[in-house]
Amino acid sequence: MKRTVFIFILLAITAASSLMVACGTTSPAKQPGAEEVKTIKMGCTLPFDTSLGMDTKKALEMIVPDFNKNGGLMVKGQKYNIEPIIYDDKYTADGGRAAVERLVNEDKVRFIICQVGSAPIVAGLQVTEPAKVMVMCGGASSQIIDLKNKSVFGTATWRTNLAPLFPLLKKAFPNAKTMVNLSPDDETGKALARDNAKIATAMGIQVLDNIYYPRSTQDFAPFATKIAALKPDIMDYPGAVAGTQFGLQFKALYEAGFQGAHVSPMAPNPVEIFAVAPKESMEGLISVMAATDIPNPKPLAQQYRNAWTAKYGEWSNASLNWIPAFYAFVEAIKKTDSVDPEVITAYLSANGLSWQSPTGSAMLVKRPDFKNDRFCDTCASLDFGIFKNGKYEYLGTVSAEDALKANQDAFGGNWK
Amino acid sequence: MMEKGENVPLGLFIQLLINALSLGSVYVLMVLGLDIILRGTKILNFAHGQLYMLGAYMLFLFLQMLHVDFALSLLLSMLVLAVVGAICYVSIFHVVRQRFIVSTTFSYRLLLSAMASVGLMMILQQGTLLIFGTQERGIQSPFPQIIDILDVRISLLRLIVIVVSVVICLLLYLLMYKSKLGKVLRAVSYDPEAVTLQGINTFWIFVLCFALGSALAGVAGGIIAPLFSVTPSMGHDVIFLSLLVLLVGGIGSYKGTVLGGLLVGLLLSFGFQFLGGIAELFVFLLVIIILSIRPGGLLGEAAD
Numbered sequence: 001m002k003r004t005v006f007i008f009i010l011l012a013i014t015a016a017s018s019l020m021v022a023c024g025t026t027s028p029a030k031q032p033g034a035e036e037v038k039t040i041k042m043g044c045t046l047p048f049d050t051s052l053g054m055d056t057k058k059a060l061e062m063i064v065p066d067f068n069k070n071g072g073l074m075v076k077g078q079k080y081n082i083e084p085i086i087y088d089d090k091y092t093a094d095g096g097r098a099a100v101e102r103l104v105n106e107d108k109v110r111f112i113i114c115q116v117g118s119a120p121i122v123a124g125l126q127v128t129e130p131a132k133v134m135v136m137c138g139g140a141s142s143q144i145i146d147l148k149n150k151s152v153f154g155t156a157t158w159r160t161n162l163a164p165l166f167p168l169l170k171k172a173f174p175n176a177k178t179m180v181n182l183s184p185d186d187e188t189g190k191a192l193a194r195d196n197a198k199i200a201t202a203m204g205i206q207v208l209d210n211i212y213y214p215r216s217t218q219d220f221a222p223f224a225t226k227i228a229a230l231k232p233d234i235m236d237y238p239g240a241v242a243g244t245q246f247g248l249q250f251k252a253l254y255e256a257g258f259q260g261a262h263v264s265p266m267a268p269n270p271v272e273i274f275a276v277a278p279k280e281s282m283e284g285l286i287s288v289m290a291a292t293d294i295p296n297p298k299p300l301a302q303q304y305r306n307a308w309t310a311k312y313g314e315w316s317n318a319s320l321n322w323i324p325a326f327y328a329f330v331e332a333i334k335k336t337d338s339v340d341p342e343v344i345t346a347y348l349s350a351n352g353l354s355w356q357s358p359t360g361s362a363m364l365v366k367r368p369d370f371k372n373d374r375f376c377d378t379c380a381s382l383d384f385g386i387f388k389n390g391k392y393e394y395l396g397t398v399s400a401e402d403a404l405k406a407n408q409d410a411f412g413g414n415w416k
Numbered sequence: 417m418m419e420k421g422e423n424v425p426l427g428l429f430i431q432l433l434i435n436a437l438s439l440g441s442v443y444v445l446m447v448l449g450l451d452i453i454l455r456g457t458k459i460l461n462f463a464h465g466q467l468y469m470l471g472a473y474m475l476f477l478f479l480q481m482l483h484v485d486f487a488l489s490l491l492l493s494m495l496v497l498a499v500v501g502a503i504c505y506v507s508i509f510h511v512v513r514q515r516f517i518v519s520t521t522f523s524y525r526l527l528l529s530a531m532a533s534v535g536l537m538m539i540l541q542q543g544t545l546l547i548f549g550t551q552e553r554g555i556q557s558p559f560p561q562i563i564d565i566l567d568v569r570i571s572l573l574r575l576i577v578i579v580v581s582v583v584i585c586l587l588l589y590l591l592m593y594k595s596k597l598g599k600v601l602r603a604v605s606y607d608p609e610a611v612t613l614q615g616i617n618t619f620w621i622f623v624l625c626f627a628l629g630s631a632l633a634g635v636a637g638g639i640i641a642p643l644f645s646v647t648p649s650m651g652h653d654v655i656f657l658s659l660l661v662l663l664v665g666g667i668g669s670y671k672g673t674v675l676g677g678l679l680v681g682l683l684l685s686f687g688f689q690f691l692g693g694i695a696e697l698f699v700f701l702l703v704i705i706i707l708s709i710r711p712g713g714l715l716g717e718a719a720d
Contacts, residue, residue, distance in 0.1 A: 049550045049649060185693060212693055216653060218644035221435045221574075222688040229428055229689075244552040244645045255562055256431070257569045275554025276645055
């Protein structure tokens with residue numbers, strides 16, 4: 001009997017201690033004054049089947065943990081770390097909307113940062129705008145900076161980098177008179193083709209045709225044959241992904257006998273381009289150049305490149321166009337000393353923002369040409385290059401202020 | 417831009433023709449494979465596009481990563497796909513067919529097999545994503561030369577695509593119409609029960625049909641890979657156009673398949689030049705017109 005009671009007591013003690021351990025009551029009491037770190041959820045949707053999507057994902061997975069490790073954010077005396085939550089948007093409106101709904105409704109995200117493609121971004125705005133979720137994104141569509149949107153900021157330079165680029169193009173190719181736009185037949189491509197045609201016409205260049213292709217196109221031979229028959233002096237690629245598909249376009253045009261200049265608002269990815277196209281096909285390309293690839297890059301750009309190669313090995317510049325949104329986001333929180341998206345949005349919309357990122361300095365601007373008096377778009381410092389004699393040569397850098405001036409001259413109105 | 421009434425320059429015409437033939441010949445290879453499987457095994461294989469994609473990845477693996485010679489890489493891609501096709505048949509479709517009983521209707525058999533092929537499509541797609549990742553892969557053209565004759569610039573690789581397709585079509589013709597095995601394959605497509613009664617094991621014939629069809633998809637994907645790029649989603653677009661080619665040419669007609677492939681290639685190439693982006697719509701329009709006049713396609717059995 002005694003033995004049974006003893007075993008019973010022993011079992012009871014064991015069960016009680018297990019329960020205490022499970023409930024954590026045996027853990028040491030929290031030290032007074034120990035810092036409690038809160039988390040800001042930062043949502044993002046990216047096309048996982050493209051290099052720019054995957055590289056941006058890799059970039060966020062590299063810079064956000066580094067940022068947290070280096071102290072994170074301090075807002076009203078409270079320490080915050082950033083937690084990225086990234087879903088695949090398949091570069092489509094449907095995929096984008098579904099991913100954003102998941103972020104907003106399931107993950108309770110209140111900031112969506114670094115999205116890439118116009119179609120998913122514009123579709124996602126139908127969810128983020130009513131929920132007052134702040135969005136800082138790439139995407140070329142002018143729908144992003146539409147008057148009706150109040151909580152979105154375009155932090156890439158797609159809508160503002162052609163105005164400073166075209167004078168350089170005219171200087172490099174003074175006899176160029178005609179141009180053809182080759183764009184994807186989606187929101188990004190059509191919006192950029194419209195804008196580019198507007199700027200080209202203002203610069204005295206006649207747009208012979210806007211040719212649209214489905215974004216998944218791989219065979220550009222029919223397009224190239226048509227373009228070669230039109231004999232334009234300049235080929236423009238608004239909205240093209242500057243990697244493999246860009247290479248396929250160059251290759252097809254080269255094979256069709258096109259010998260004019262190429263212009264691109266996006267920094268090309270030579271590794272992917274030369275994987276499918278001969279070097280000669282890129283001859284005469286004048287474009288934005290990656291800030292990391294210019295001679296003597298700025299420290300932040302060099303630091304970014306070093307961190308990338310240390311973590312991933314081979315350098316790829318595809319993420320550079322999209323990550324400035326993260327730096328703008330951090331700067332916006334610091335500037336407003338708030339993690340409330342409504343407070344931040346109201347401040348930025350009224351006062352604008354300047355920030356530094358690996359691509360250089362940037363600032364939010366108004367878009368009076370779209371009758372939008374809110375700081376909603378971005379002008380940034382831009383590095384330009386030309387592909388000549390088999391080499392990509394640095395042409396020069398235009399400051400954010402000069403880019404702003406070029407755009408004001410081209411589109412009119414006061415952007416500040 | 418061409419003005420109304422202006423003649424098409426000969427150079428442009430030849431250029432468009434080469435584009436059409438190279439594109440069309442890839443469709444011919446794809447659809448011949450699809451047709452062999454459909455006729456022989458009565459399976460509408462929706463995963464055929466993914467087999468094409470896998471062929472492109474195999475070429476990328478052999479040519480780009482293992483630095484094997486192009487012709488050998490293409491042959492190896494074809495062989496790998498034949499093995500993959502055979503495994504797919506044995507492990508999936510044969511198992512599904514085992515469940516059929518005598519009273520299972522033909523349409524129900526076709527539906528179940530097609531559903532199984534949709535499952536296979538997903539397995540192949542996700543498997544490729546896991547192994548090769550999501551990113552596009554580029555393959556440098558093994559024949560970058562451009563032949564420049566009288567204002568016509570023709571890529572040597574495109575000519576090789578056409579020549580290889582013609583050679584494969586001829587070999588296939590010899591196999592199907594001039595060999596004993598071809599006779600068996602054709603007999604199985606007409607009446608598998610009668611073939612079984614002749615003492616021929618139809619299981620292996622079905623495996624062979626699947627292997628042959630998959631090999632053709634593999635060679636189509638492999639040969640096109642250096643012309644374009646290799647992506648996990650490249651099979652999606654091609655399968656729907658291939659099904660259209662099959663309908664245009666006529667199910668069960670090899671000549672019809674060749675004719676359908678070339679017709680669609682010509683329509684896309686010339687259509688884009690003169691009609692722009694709506695050219696693809698004309699392919700669908702063509703299918704509707706042809707099917708309303710000849711329900712079996714141009715040279716299909718139902719036409720008779």
